[in-house]
Amino acid sequence: MAWTRKILRVNLTEGTCVSEPLNMDWALKYLGQRGLGTKYLMEEIDPKVDPLSPDNKMIFATGPLTGTCASTAGRYSVITKGALTGAIACSNSGGYFGAELKFAGWDMIIFEGKSEKPVYLCIIDDKAELLSAEGLWGKSVWDTDAAIKATHQEPMMHIAAIGVAGEKGNMYACIVNDLHRAAGRSGVGAVMGSKNLKAVAVRGTGGVSVEDFGAFMKSTEAGKKALAENAVTGEGLPAYGTQVLMNVINESGALPTRNFRDVQFESANDISAEAMAEPRRSDGKPNLLTNQACFSCTIACGRISQIDKDHFSVVNKPEYWGAEGGLEYEAAWALGAATGVKDLEALTYANYICNEQGYDPISFGSTLAAAMDMYEEGVLTKKDTGGVELKFGSAEMLTKMADLTGTMEGFGEQLGLGSKRLCEKYGRPELSMTVKGQEFPAYDPRGIQGMGLTYATSNRGACHLRSYTVSSEILGIPEKTDPLSTDGKAGLVKAFQDATAAVDSAGLCIFTTFAWTLEDIAPQVDAACEGNWTPDTLMEAGERIWNMERNFNLAAGFSGKDDELPKRLMKDAAKTGPAKGMVSGLDKMLPEYYEVRGWNTKGVPTEETLSRLGV
Amino acid sequence: MQKTLVIDPGKCTGCKQCELACSYVKEGSFNPSKSRIRVFDFHTEGRFVPYTCTQCDEAWCQQACPVDAITTDPVSGVKQVHENLCVGCKVCTIACPFGTINYNVASGKVVKCDHCGGDPECVKACPTQAILYSDVEQAGYDKMQQWAGKTDNAAPANSA
Numbered sequence: 001m002a003w004t005r006k007i008l009r010v011n012l013t014e015g016t017c018v019s020e021p022l023n024m025d026w027a028l029k030y031l032g033q034r035g036l037g038t039k040y041l042m043e044e045i046d047p048k049v050d051p052l053s054p055d056n057k058m059i060f061a062t063g064p065l066t067g068t069c070a071s072t073a074g075r076y077s078v079i080t081k082g083a084l085t086g087a088i089a090c091s092n093s094g095g096y097f098g099a100e101l102k103f104a105g106w107d108m109i110i111f112e113g114k115s116e117k118p119v120y121l122c123i124i125d126d127k128a129e130l131l132s133a134e135g136l137w138g139k140s141v142w143d144t145d146a147a148i149k150a151t152h153q154e155p156m157m158h159i160a161a162i163g164v165a166g167e168k169g170n171m172y173a174c175i176v177n178d179l180h181r182a183a184g185r186s187g188v189g190a191v192m193g194s195k196n197l198k199a200v201a202v203r204g205t206g207g208v209s210v211e212d213f214g215a216f217m218k219s220t221e222a223g224k225k226a227l228a229e230n231a232v233t234g235e236g237l238p239a240y241g242t243q244v245l246m247n248v249i250n251e252s253g254a255l256p257t258r259n260f261r262d263v264q265f266e267s268a269n270d271i272s273a274e275a276m277a278e279p280r281r282s283d284g285k286p287n288l289l290t291n292q293a294c295f296s297c298t299i300a301c302g303r304i305s306q307i308d309k310d311h312f313s314v315v316n317k318p319e320y321w322g323a324e325g326g327l328e329y330e331a332a333w334a335l336g337a338a339t340g341v342k343d344l345e346a347l348t349y350a351n352y353i354c355n356e357q358g359y360d361p362i363s364f365g366s367t368l369a370a371a372m373d374m375y376e377e378g379v380l381t382k383k384d385t386g387g388v389e390l391k392f393g394s395a396e397m398l399t400k401m402a403d404l405t406g407t408m409e410g411f412g413e414q415l416g417l418g419s420k421r422l423c424e425k426y427g428r429p430e431l432s433m434t435v436k437g438q439e440f441p442a443y444d445p446r447g448i449q450g451m452g453l454t455y456a457t458s459n460r461g462a463c464h465l466r467s468y469t470v471s472s473e474i475l476g477i478p479e480k481t482d483p484l485s486t487d488g489k490a491g492l493v494k495a496f497q498d499a500t501a502a503v504d505s506a507g508l509c510i511f512t513t514f515a516w517t518l519e520d521i522a523p524q525v526d527a528a529c530e531g532n533w534t535p536d537t538l539m540e541a542g543e544r545i546w547n548m549e550r551n552f553n554l555a556a557g558f559s560g561k562d563d564e565l566p567k568r569l570m571k572d573a574a575k576t577g578p579a580k581g582m583v584s585g586l587d588k589m590l591p592e593y594y595e596v597r598g599w600n601t602k603g604v605p606t607e608e609t610l611s612r613l614g615v
Numbered sequence: 616m617q618k619t620l621v622i623d624p625g626k627c628t629g630c631k632q633c634e635l636a637c638s639y640v641k642e643g644s645f646n647p648s649k650s651r652i653r654v655f656d657f658h659t660e661g662r663f664v665p666y667t668c669t670q671c672d673e674a675w676c677q678q679a680c681p682v683d684a685i686t687t688d689p690v691s692g693v694k695q696v697h698e699n700l701c702v703g704c705k706v707c708t709i710a711c712p713f714g715t716i717n718y719n720v721a722s723g724k725v726v727k728c729d730h731c732g733g734d735p736e737c738v739k740a741c742p743t744q745a746i747l748y749s750d751v752e753q754a755g756y757d758k759m760q761q762w763a764g765k766t767d768n769a770a771p772a773n774s775a
Contacts, residue, residue, distance in 0.1 A: 067645055068635070068645050069632060069635040069636065069639065069645055069740070096631075099647075103646065103647070103648065156648070179658065204648070205646070205648040205649075206646065207638065207642060207643070207644025207645055207646030207649070208644060208645045208646070209643075209644045209645075213639075217639075224742065228742065238628075289661040290661045290662075291628060292628055292629050292661075292663070293628035293629050293630035293631075294630070295630070295631055296630060296631060296632060296635060297628075297630050298630060298632065298742035300628035300629075300630060300742075300743075304661040306661070322658075322659030322660070323658065323659055323660055323661030324659075
């Protein structure tokens with residue numbers, strides 16, 4: 001019932017849009033969004049396909065709860081073979097776009113082929129058509145959003161688009177919806193650009209129903225109460241956003257600094273949530289203007305910022321003087337600590353450009369950090385960088401490189417390769433802080449051991465959102481484990497991975513899990529959907545999804561050998577903080593992980609495991 | 616006592632829980648496009664503003680209606696649309712200066728906020744208390760209190 005039971009299949013080569021029924025047998029096994037979208041991709045493409053070829057497909061998938069009043073139920077994911085990684089990609093986004101797609105009557109859109117000329121997909125309820133985007137090609141995400149709304153005279157449309165970065169094949173380009181929410185990782189925007197698809201615009205006027213309204217209102221009400229009463233979701237996130245972590249992680253000795261040379265950033269406080277809220281010395285106003293919720297979210301962790309008009313990054317550029325999406329923790333870390341830059345306004349500007357031109361600030365900051373590392377080692381010179389001094393800590397250089405990367409000009413084109421390709425190109429692959437080609441987020445595996453295993457085994461390459469063990473190891477949720485110990489981390493990572501896969505498939509935001517367990521989520525899903533959804537069946541669905549994703553990657557050519565971390569994290573000990581003297585204990589955790597997963601010693605799921613899960 | 620919806624945009628996060636609650640109770644499904652209350656996003660100002668019918672005393676919609684389908688509840692003062700009388704002519708939607716009475720294609724009638732008969736769902740659904748339901752004669756109390764605080768004689772000394 002919560003599913004609309006309708007899929008839109010868009011063949012870009014033929015220019016056709018066709019409605020087809022949702023496969024309900026799959027929905028009952030894979031729930032929706034991440035799980036169900038991946039199942040469709042798995043069935044429809046050869047995992048060996050070139051991600052940027054017309055043979056790759058790209059799926060926009062909502063969850064069954066998307067569009068309902070369950071807290072945070074506005075999510076959608078983009079599932080494809082990632083441009084950056086060549087692995088399964090599933091990038092999740094909030095805002096209002098996902099819910100609007102549901103209101104238009106669609107669970108999912110499957111894009112296949114490649115359009116000869118630039119197009120955008122316009123959906124108004126059950127009417128879907130491909131329209132020329134030749135006048136939009138070359139425009140930013142923000143200009144595209146405004147132009148499409150003006151063309152259709154539909155201010156209530158919600159739009160997901162790529163910027164110039166996605167058009168020009170930046171390998172970590174994202175798809176940005178509602179101006180500053182993004183399906184951010186693994187280069188899903190590059191895949192979209194390779195199909196000559198500029199945007200998806202949706203207006204929906206239908207309603208979303210659930211199977212049992214009485215039970216649903218009751219369980220969602222209880223869920224919202226739990227979120228409001230929890231210290232993280234009720235106080236920390238609305239007041240400080242995810243940026244609440246900056247000082248906490250720094251004090252834990254797990255804030256990767258200057259391309260993971262260090263694990264603590266001496267200027268962490270300057271780029272923290274606290275700094276965002278304080279009045280600036282320059283103009284007496286704080287960087288943070290207000291918080292914003294995504295659709296249906298009662299947490300409201302989103303940041304809305306305003307840069308000082310006289311800051312060098314925006315002086316004489318009034319288009320950046322208004323309120324825009326501000327820094328989240330991962331972005332502040334990548335643009336700041338990873339590059340050694342402590343100028344909060346410069347970080348905010350770079351973050352704006354990431355949204356405006358559609359590329360991932362995590363991968364960009366990390367790639368820039370790797371380039372700086374090579375510059376300081378003399379591998380890169382001014383000749384390579386177009387005359388720019390690529391030194392750690394330069395705010396002017398950061399904003400300049402953000403501009404160039406957005407339009408893929410000058411050295412920005414090199415940065416658009418991503419850290420792995422860039423470091424390989426200049427003969428220093430070991431300086432690329434990546435797993436399966438994807439750059440690390442903001443937690444150092446030497447200081448938070450579980451995150452090393454998380455990164456190494458993540459199906460979409462290094463990522464914090466596949467098993468956020470920081471929750472347990474630092475915040476003590478649901479229970480405290482020692483961040484410096486490898487004991488029990490294999491089981492912890494597996495549990496987080498499976499539960500997260502279920503949440504990502506429901507239409508909910510993973511941030512709810514600071515307050516919710518599957519005990520809170522299952523009654524909401526069960527009241528909304530056909531099928532029997534309990535904490536156990538959700539966990540099993542999550543495990544099924546994880547193994548399916550693993551199978552995709554194995555078929556794509558990855559193996560257990562790719563479950564590894566860069567040498568720097570395995571050999572160079574942390575220099576300061578609580579983890580001083582430590583390296584990652586991945587070699588201890590990985591064999592244990594394969595065992596608890598029911599995989600053989602090479603990291604391949606056994607027949608027994610696959611048949612138990614019905615993969 | 617007559618009550619009114621007291622809206623404080625400064626507390627709104629743009630989550631649309633009010634629209635979801637309204638559309639569920641009025642239309643039977645989650646459908647913001649059919650909500651009687653709507654949240655507006657003034658993006659470049661970083662402001663979200665919920666807006667709905669304020670139940671005018673001398674209501675333009677009521678006076679424009681050619682078939683007297685809009686009446687005033689004598690106790691609450693709420694303007695109600697009687698679906699059995701409404702002919703869907705939409706003249707009220709032209710007359711209303713605020714745009715808060717609108718046509719519903721499915722029913723062929725106009726729809727507007729009716730305070731859910733005295734227990735507004737939007738108020739209960741709002742997670743930040745941006746929408747309250749209070750004594751219409753005291754609707755300005757919180758704002759008065761805020762400004763009263765700013766006129767404290769000690770303020771200039773503090774700010775020195």
